[in-house]
Amino acid sequence: MNFSLMSAPERDFETAKNQLVPLRFITCGSVDDGKSTLIGRLLWDTKAVKTDQASKLKSDSKAQNNGLDLPDFALLLDGLQAEREQGITIDVAYRYFSTSKRSFIVADTPGHEQYTRNMATGASTADLAIILVDARAGILEQTKRHAMIASMMGIKQFVLAVNKIDLVDYSHEIFEKIANEFLEFSLSLGVTDVVSIPVSALKGENVASNTGANLDWYEGNTLLTTLELATSRSAQTVGFRLPVQRVCRPNEGFRGYQGTVAGGAVKPGDSLVVLPASIPVNVTEIVTFDLVRNAAVAGDAITLVLDRNVDVARGDMICSLEAKPMMGKEFVADIIALASTGIEPGKRYWLKSASRRQRVRVEPFTTVDLNSGVWSDTERLEMNAIGKVRLKFEETAIFDTYAANRGTGSFILIDPEENTTIAGGMISELVAKNPQNLHDYKQGLVGDNLDESDDEKLVLMALPVAIAQKLQKSAIFEELKYDIAVTRIKRKNFKLLSEQKD
Amino acid sequence: MNLTQPEQKPPEQKPVLDPHLKALENEAIFIFREVAAEFENPVMLYSVGKDSSVLLHLARKAFFPGKIPFPLLHVNTGWKFEEMIEFRDQVVKNYDLDLISYTNPRGAKENITPFTHGSARYTDIMKTEALLTALNAGKFDAAFGGARRDEEASRAKERIYSFRTPEHKWDPRNQRPELWSIYNGMINKGESVRAFPLSNWTEADIWRYIRAENIPLVDLYFAKKRPVVERDGMLILASDKRLEIAKGEKLQELWVRFRTLGCFPLSGAIRSRAQNLDEIISEIQTATVSERQGRAIDRDQSGSMEMKKREGYF
Numbered sequence: 016m017n018f019s020l021m022s023a024p025e026r027d028f029e030t031a032k033n034q035l036v037p038l039r040f041i042t043c044g045s046v047d048d049g050k051s052t053l054i055g056r057l058l059w060d061t062k063a064v065k066t067d068q069a070s071k072l073k074s075d076s077k078a079q080n081n082g083l084d085l086p087d088f089a090l091l092l093d094g095l096q097a098e099r100e101q102g103i104t105i106d107v108a109y110r111y112f113s114t115s116k117r118s119f120i121v122a123d124t125p126g127h128e129q130y131t132r133n134m135a136t137g138a139s140t141a142d143l144a145i146i147l148v149d150a151r152a153g154i155l156e157q158t159k160r161h162a163m164i165a166s167m168m169g170i171k172q173f174v175l176a177v178n179k180i181d182l183v184d185y186s187h188e189i190f191e192k193i194a195n196e197f198l199e200f201s202l203s204l205g206v207t208d209v210v211s212i213p214v215s216a217l218k219g220e221n222v223a224s225n226t227g228a229n230l231d232w233y234e235g236n237t238l239l240t241t242l243e244l245a246t247s248r249s250a251q252t253v254g255f256r257l258p259v260q261r262v263c264r265p266n267e268g269f270r271g272y273q274g275t276v277a278g279g280a281v282k283p284g285d286s287l288v289v290l291p292a293s294i295p296v297n298v299t300e301i302v303t304f305d306l307v308r309n310a311a312v313a314g315d316a317i318t319l320v321l322d323r324n325v326d327v328a329r330g331d332m333i334c335s336l337e338a339k340p341m342m343g344k345e346f347v348a349d350i351i352a353l354a355s356t357g358i359e360p361g362k363r364y365w366l367k368s369a370s371r372r373q374r375v376r377v378e379p380f381t382t383v384d385l386n387s388g389v390w391s392d393t394e395r396l397e398m399n400a401i402g403k404v405r406l407k408f409e410e411t412a413i414f415d416t417y418a419a420n421r422g423t424g425s426f427i428l429i430d431p432e433e434n435t436t437i438a439g440g441m442i443s444e445l446v447a448k449n450p451q452n453l454h455d456y457k458q459g460l461v462g463d464n465l466d467e468s469d470d471e472k473l474v475l476m477a478l479p480v481a482i483a484q485k486l487q488k489s490a491i492f493e494e495l496k497y498d499i500a501v502t503r504i505k506r507k508n509f510k511l512l513s514e515q516k517d
Numbered sequence: 518m519n520l521t522q523p524e525q526k527p528p529e530q531k532p533v534l535d536p537h538l539k540a541l542e543n544e545a546i547f548i549f550r551e552v553a554a555e556f557e558n559p560v561m562l563y564s565v566g567k568d569s570s571v572l573l574h575l576a577r578k579a580f581f582p583g584k585i586p587f588p589l590l591h592v593n594t595g596w597k598f599e600e601m602i603e604f605r606d607q608v609v610k611n612y613d614l615d616l617i618s619y620t621n622p623r624g625a626k627e628n629i630t631p632f633t634h635g636s637a638r639y640t641d642i643m644k645t646e647a648l649l650t651a652l653n654a655g656k657f658d659a660a661f662g663g664a665r666r667d668e669e670a671s672r673a674k675e676r677i678y679s680f681r682t683p684e685h686k687w688d689p690r691n692q693r694p695e696l697w698s699i700y701n702g703m704i705n706k707g708e709s710v711r712a713f714p715l716s717n718w719t720e721a722d723i724w725r726y727i728r729a730e731n732i733p734l735v736d737l738y739f740a741k742k743r744p745v746v747e748r749d750g751m752l753i754l755a756s757d758k759r760l761e762i763a764k765g766e767k768l769q770e771l772w773v774r775f776r777t778l779g780c781f782p783l784s785g786a787i788r789s790r791a792q793n794l795d796e797i798i799s800e801i802q803t804a805t806v807s808e809r810q811g812r813a814i815d816r817d818q819s820g821s822m823e824m825k826k827r828e829g830y831f
């Protein structure tokens with residue numbers, strides 16, 4: 016081929032950024048904190064806004080309330096008429112931009128509590144969350160709700176953008192206060208990778224460049240540089256998983272199972288098992304349009320041919336023998352209620368996970384209060400509540416934990432009358448025998464069924480945030496995380512605690 | 518026409534796609550298979566343009582070695598570029614496709630043309646109404662479209678599975694949440710879903726993919742000296758006999774190509790010398806205007822795409 020029109024370095028950039036899958040991130044936080052403005056500004060500064068779009072933006076931003084003679088950058092995102100009329104975001108907008116180093120897919124989510132479902136939609140596929148705070152208002156309940164949903168959905172990188180810093184005289188002190196409080200909160204969620212940046216989304220300060228002397232006290236990276244340096248979610252490493260989407264039978268002689276590899280890898284000759292029937296099979300061929308392949312890995316859309324004629328249908332999962340997923344009729348999951356009906360205990364819903372759809376009854380048992388962080392017992396989950404539930408299936412279900420595999424550990428609940436999606440959930444464990452232990456799940460506390468004499472003593476420590484963050488990032492912490500409880504405490508309570516010894 | 522014969526057997530050697538394009542391809546194939554498995558009677562909208570060409574290529578990949586298990590629907594306004602119709606028929610023949618071509622009979626009966634009825638009303642009848650009639654006639658419960666979120670601000674808001682009422686209405690304020698890649702395909706009788714496998718592709722991705730996969734395209738995308746007239750700030754191709762050249766308009770031979778294709782009286786050409794894929798890719802990377810700029814339909818008023826979509830337009 017002839018590449019004469021493109022100069023060599025340009026061509027290099029072209030290939031360099033395409034060697035990575037795009038970084039997927041969201042903006043979230045409370046209403047009006049400047050999420051859409053921030054992304055609009057980012058698109059503007061990375062030249063993703065073309066001249067015809069720019070002139071449309073200028074004519075659309077008529078009633079200027081910012082008094083700075085700048086266009087209303089949020090209008091680049093808020094594309095629905097209802098959004099423009101009300102000046103708020105209602106649904107997620109997906110936008111695409113790139114720098115010479117990296118391509119990005121951003122989902123700008125709504126801050127309004129009423130539209131939490133749309134925020135969750137954006138968060139479910141993201142690698143990183145930019146959480147915005149209005150420097151004048153600080154951290155609000157909605158900020159915490161969004162941070163919590165983001166972390167539950169497996170986002171491990173947070174960027175705190177302390178926005179509208181221009182409206183608090185670029186105060187270093189205010190920035191530090193908010194950044195510290197947020198770091199504490201993130202650590203209690205188990206998120207240790209937190210970068211805080213003071214920004215003015217509207218004026219573009221610290222967005223794509225460090226302009227002006229206003230923020231000379233800040234020494235870190237701009238938002239854009241931070242995004243360029245972020246990591247995409249790494250491929251999941253548990254055993255091979257192929258949720259069967261459909262059976263391909265073009266003629267008598269060919270029978271292939273089509274689906275997208277949801278974990279691990281496969282090659283011809285591998286011995287696998289078809290679940291839930293537990294039929295052992297061997298792979299004879301991996302067929303794709305381009306060529307017969309000698310291996311496929313997570314993410315690949317393939318057609319698998321097996322060595323024997325077995326009954327395999329949509330919804331089955333073909334898995335490696337050594338690392339099988341969990342199978343059973345009762346699981347525990349974290350859940351976010353997304354519909355106005357909430358989640359009704361005992362109601363028969365549809366559950367869809369990977370390619371499998373089955374009937375389930377849902378029993379909520381605990382929910383979190385976002386302000387205090389305290390979990391308490393409940394039997395119902397109202398709209399936008401975050402809680403833990405027990406799932407009771409009529410037929411065998413197949414899952415991994417969400418922590419082990421996002422694709423085979425996530426599910427949605429569908430209302431059978433309305434057909435609407437009413438919740439998103441993440442599997443945390445299979446319930447084998449002792450359902451009474453559920454309340455203690457993940458809390459690292461000792462179960463009731465244990466004999467007094469084995470009761471192991473735990474050590475309680477209170478640490479300054481910076482040390483806690485280091486500790487939480489360590490490998491040993493990662494290894495033991497299910498035996499460790501992290502919570503925030505006030506300094507005055509710490510004094511009481513340190514006097515309380517047994 | 519640069520349409521190659523279809524491969525009987527997949528080629529042995531082909532450079533691998535870069536990870537970015539591979540991820541987009543995998544996602545699209547997943548969506549195709551999911552819709553084909555969950556719906557009783559899907560159809561794929563095929564408009565002959567570059568996005569449709571990519572969509573068709575992905576559909577062939579998704580179901581290989583089987584055939585595409587649903588028909589293609591072309592809503593033909595009767596005012597498409599001649600080259601588009603020729604190309605379409607050649608593609609259908611080469612790939613052995615099942616194509617439904619539908620033209621709203623009101624067009625001929627009431628003599629509705631883009632010149633006499635204005636772009637808004639013409640689009641309404643010859644595109645939207647035609648589409649809805651064809652979808653109803655086929656009782657299709659799912660329709661694939663090649664729309665991309667980066668095309669326009671209201672498209673940026675649309676789900677991969679976009680729910681439609683029995684009247685084909687889109688309610689952007691009340692979309693179903695869509696978490697991970699778990700799509701909710703449950704609908705009642707009469708309702709339907711529009712599915713968009715190319716949602717996350719950009720214009721640059723489309724072109725790079727066409728180059729990587731060697732996908733045949735209508736020649737109008739490549740620059741050539743063509744006869745055009747300038748009208749309402751657009752360069753209109755003057756090869757169709759039905760175009761009347763008004764007084765004061767000047768027929769010129771210019772180097773032009775099309776960035777998007779629709780009905781010839783409503784699609785503006787751009788001045789360009791980009792004659793091959795490499796040149797097109799480098800041209801769009803440095804372009805200062807967006808791809809929809811040449812389209813009359815978007816110009817009527819801000820938010821007009823959303824209004825059309827709410828009424829059932831793709």
Ligand SMILES: Nc1nc2c(ncn2[C@@H]2O[C@H](COP(=O)(O)OP(=O)(O)OP(=O)(O)O)[C@@H](O)[C@H]2O)c(=O)[nH]1
Nearest residue numbers: 046047048049050051052103104126179215216217
């Ligand atoms: N002075 C100043 N104003 C800002 C800044 N960022 C945003 N604003 C203003 O804050 C208002 C709200 O901005 P949006 O971007 O719509 O807020 P949002 O967070 O997207 O709101 P929702 O999506 O509805 O939750 C607008 O009037 C912006 O112009 C900033 O850095 N400085």
Ligand SMILES: [Mg+2]
Nearest residue numbers: 050051103104
């Ligand atoms: Mg917004």
